[in-house]
Amino acid sequence: MSLLEIKNAHLKLDDKNILNGVSLSVNKGEVHAIMGPNGSGKSTLSYMLAGRDGYELEEGEILLDGISLSEMEADERARSGLFLAFQYPVELPGVGGMSFLREAVNSRRKFLGEEELDHLGFVKEARKEASKMYVKDEMLKRAVNVGFSGGEKKRFEILQMAMLKPKVSILDETDSGLDVDALKIVSDGVNAQRNNDNAIVVITHYQRLLDYIVPDFVHILSDGIIIKSGGPELALEVEKNGYSGLINAA
Amino acid sequence: MVATQQTIDKVKEVTSSYKYGFITELEAEKAPLGLSEEIVKFISNKKKEPKWLLDWRLKAYKKWLTLDEPNWAMVNFPKIDFQDIYYYSAPKTKPKLNSLDEVDPELLKTYEKLGIPIKEQEALAGVAVDYVFDSVSVATTFREKLADEGIIFCPISEAVQNYPDLVKKYIGSVIPIGDNYYAALNSAVFTDGSFVFVPKGVKCPMELSTYFRINEQNSGQFERTLIIVEDNAYVSYLEGCTAPQRDENQLHAAVVELVAMDDAEIKYSTVQNWYPGDKDGKGGIYNFVTKRGNCLGKRSKISWTQVETGSAITWKYPSCVLKGDNSVGEFYSVAVANNAQQADTGTKMIHIGKNTKSTIISKGISAGKAQNTYRGQVQIQKNAMGSRNFTQCDSLLIGNQCGAHTVPYINQHTPSARVEHEATTSKISEDQLFYCLQRGLDSEQATSLIVNGFCKEVMKELPMEFAVEAQKLIGISLEGSVG
Ligand SMILES: Nc1ncnc2c1ncn2[C@@H]1O[C@H](COP(=O)(O)OP(=O)(O)OP(=O)(O)O)[C@@H](O)[C@H]1O
Ligand SMILES: [Mg+2]
Numbered sequence: 001m002s003l004l005e006i007k008n009a010h011l012k013l014d015d016k017n018i019l020n021g022v023s024l025s026v027n028k029g030e031v032h033a034i035m036g037p038n039g040s041g042k043s044t045l046s047y048m049l050a051g052r053d054g055y056e057l058e059e060g061e062i063l064l065d066g067i068s069l070s071e072m073e074a075d076e077r078a079r080s081g082l083f084l085a086f087q088y089p090v091e092l093p094g095v096g097g098m099s100f101l102r103e104a105v106n107s108r109r110k111f112l113g114e115e116e117l118d119h120l121g122f123v124k125e126a127r128k129e130a131s132k133m134y135v136k137d138e139m140l141k142r143a144v145n146v147g148f149s150g151g152e153k154k155r156f157e158i159l160q161m162a163m164l165k166p167k168v169s170i171l172d173e174t175d176s177g178l179d180v181d182a183l184k185i186v187s188d189g190v191n192a193q194r195n196n197d198n199a200i201v202v203i204t205h206y207q208r209l210l211d212y213i214v215p216d217f218v219h220i221l222s223d224g225i226i227i228k229s230g231g232p233e234l235a236l237e238v239e240k241n242g243y244s245g246l247i248n249a250a
Numbered sequence: 251m252v253a254t255q256q257t258i259d260k261v262k263e264v265t266s267s268y269k270y271g272f273i274t275e276l277e278a279e280k281a282p283l284g285l286s287e288e289i290v291k292f293i294s295n296k297k298k299e300p301k302w303l304l305d306w307r308l309k310a311y312k313k314w315l316t317l318d319e320p321n322w323a324m325v326n327f328p329k330i331d332f333q334d335i336y337y338y339s340a341p342k343t344k345p346k347l348n349s350l351d352e353v354d355p356e357l358l359k360t361y362e363k364l365g366i367p368i369k370e371q372e373a374l375a376g377v378a379v380d381y382v383f384d385s386v387s388v389a390t391t392f393r394e395k396l397a398d399e400g401i402i403f404c405p406i407s408e409a410v411q412n413y414p415d416l417v418k419k420y421i422g423s424v425i426p427i428g429d430n431y432y433a434a435l436n437s438a439v440f441t442d443g444s445f446v447f448v449p450k451g452v453k454c455p456m457e458l459s460t461y462f463r464i465n466e467q468n469s470g471q472f473e474r475t476l477i478i479v480e481d482n483a484y485v486s487y488l489e490g491c492t493a494p495q496r497d498e499n500q501l502h503a504a505v506v507e508l509v510a511m512d513d514a515e516i517k518y519s520t521v522q523n524w525y526p527g528d529k530d531g532k533g534g535i536y537n538f539v540t541k542r543g544n545c546l547g548k549r550s551k552i553s554w555t556q557v558e559t560g561s562a563i564t565w566k567y568p569s570c571v572l573k574g575d576n577s578v579g580e581f582y583s584v585a586v587a588n589n590a591q592q593a594d595t596g597t598k599m600i601h602i603g604k605n606t607k608s609t610i611i612s613k614g615i616s617a618g619k620a621q622n623t624y625r626g627q628v629q630i631q632k633n634a635m636g637s638r639n640f641t642q643c644d645s646l647l648i649g650n651q652c653g654a655h656t657v658p659y660i661n662q663h664t665p666s667a668r669v670e671h672e673a674t675t676s677k678i679s680e681d682q683l684f685y686c687l688q689r690g691l692d693s694e695q696a697t698s699l700i701v702n703g704f705c706k707e708v709m710k711e712l713p714m715e716f717a718v719e720a721q722k723l724i725g726i727s728l729e730g731s732v733g
Binding site for chain 1: 679680681682684685686687688689690691692693695696699700702703704705706707
């Protein structure tokens with residue numbers, strides 16, 4: 001059974017068809033990459049999966065570990081193990097990074113029937129993970145994403161992923177805005193979390209990321225539908241020739 | 251205003267018994283309904299007050315008769331019938347309910363969320379309880395400890411008996427009896443409240459909390475508090491309670507006066523959570539408070555920090571009169587209004603001395619159909635050379651039916667002074683909510699987190715334990731405000 005199953009997803013925003021029958025199966029232990037031109041519906045797909053208000057399916061179905069997500073609110077889906085690293089992480093003025101992380105982690109733990117971490121235990125764990133992402137303690141004291149640089153925001157997203165240990169992670173353009181060193185840090189952080197029980201979907205425009213996070217499958221999304229799937233070589237083809245050839249062939 | 255026949259009869263009965271010296275045995279539970287000169291005398295007699303205080307009350311009563319209810323605040327409510335209120339009830343009136351089963355289940359849910367022990371729940375909800383409050387014995391040891399330092403902390407009625415000179419000197423010195431309609435009313439009929447005196451050079455070693463004040467039952471309606479801090483002394487005072495309190499009295503009109511001498515500092519923190527009424531505001535408390543601090547001494551400092559979440563109507567402007575040169579006034583406020591609540595709150599900073607400084611940080615949160623108004627006055631008088639004020643006034647709206655209003659008044663009579671005012675209005679964005687939900691927080695947790703983030707600058711001014719409770723409280727009072 002797939003860990004994440006998207007069946008014939010259709011979605012409209014403001015009466016405009018954005019997703020036109022996306023189907024995708026992601027198994028445990030796999031990494032999938034989704035590429036596609038600007039405006040092809042990649043972020044929309046991620047919001048739809050995460051259960052954002054207004055992104056309800058018109059038609060189709062999505063299953064996480066065999067359980068239908070359609071009736072679940074965004075927070076339930078998250079607690080069930082679905083994680084989205086945002087293309088544009090959102091600022092939360094006055095909300096300290098450490099307290100935010102703790103609330104999030106404890107919500108997930110509670111759902112899993114695990115004991116909530118006490119304050120000290122949590123801080124220790126968070127600092128350990130943060131240091132792997134080169135996130136300084138000082139940054140955890142600041143308000144979530146407020147005044148963070150683009151790269152800092154992305155590292156903080158992956159830190160959250162590491163703390164929450166989701167089943168399925170969708171990383172929406174986590175590589176955009178990263179310098180060479182940060183790209184390596186973030187990729188290492190993601191790779192460290194790959195295991196046989198979870199799965200990762202990376203949305204990207206650049207083959208470069210896929211040198212670091214090597215995918216098992218690459219899919220091309222165009223106009224709200226997957227027009228081609230293949231192995232890592234498909235990303236190289238896009239890099240070389242762009243999307244137009246693929247789109248015309250479809 | 252004419253006293254009702256009931257009042258007159260009752261007073262006759264009481265005063266005639268008094269004549270024969272039976273007053274101590276008299277266990278009248280309540281003064282008769284309504285307000286008159288006789289009622290003022292009745293209260294004063296009941297409390298065995300000295301003549302000067304009775305005269306003072308009567309003067310206030312006469313002044314009150316000449317005043318009109320203020321109508322400039324942005325609040326709407328049916329006219330209050332001041333003859334339909336009981337102005338005195340003995341401390342031992344029987345609670346109305348027999349068990350928690352009779353209490354509004356919504357209220358019980360809130361108690362549970364705040365983690366309040368059953369026994370305290372009973373007391374708060376007004377259920378008959380037959381055990382002695384632990385807090386009474388705690389309070390006694392507490393007071394002894396303070397007495398060792400020369401600090402006086404007692405009910406003001408006790409201070410009137412034991413420290414009449416201090417009370418006489420300072421009561422009404424910050425808020426004169428005719429200051430405003432509700433202050434005049436309070437001066438005429440106040441029942442009890444706190445008295446604090448910290449002598450020269452003493453830093454009060456612990457937070458003084460109303461929780462530890464004996465004899466506070468039924469003093470809530472017309473409370474009167476007086477805090478005097480001498481040269482180089484310090485006190486931090488906590489008022490209120492995070493647990494929602496019910497009260498059979500709808501109208502509350504408290505007066506709080508603070509006096510700080512040279513280099514003295516007073517920190518006054520309030521968490522106000524009176525019953526706000528049901529979703530339509532029915533049954534909620536009207537809270538009309540006058541609070542003012544006098545920075546009398548050089549380099550003295552008074553800080554007001556308030557978290558206002560309760561009451562159907564809040565009318566409240568804790569203020570500072572900065573008389574002493576180089577004195578400092580601060581006002582940190584969070585006012586939450588949900589459902590049909592109306593809050594009109596803010597502060598006045600009156601700069602009189604040279605180089606005086608004031609800071610105002612106000613955070614207003616509106617949800618449901620609530621209206622939340624910040625009203626602030628900054629006055630820089632002629633001789634207040636080099637004085638400065640900074641005001642920051644932020645409003646957060648949750649939903650589309652509520653309102654936030656900012657009404658600053660600035661009077662500056664000295665060119666060398668600097669007054670800065672910043673104001674913002676924002677909404678909890680859909681992006682912020684979704685981001686939190688995506689991390690597994692439910693929408694109530696998310697709202698609470700975002701709102702507490704918005705209030706952070708104020709919350710950090712609260713004493714630690716108080717802040718933790720206040721955070722929970724803000725979350726709870728906004729429950730159901732986000733879909
Ligand atoms: N509320 C909306 N109403 C109508 N159209 C919308 C709405 N939100 C997004 N769209 C459109 O949906 C399409 C898909 O947008 P989406 O953000 O999913 O693209 P994307 O593939 O993530 O692009 P990029 O590579 O630039 O991030 C775009 O054409 C966008 O303008
Ligand atoms: Mg996108």
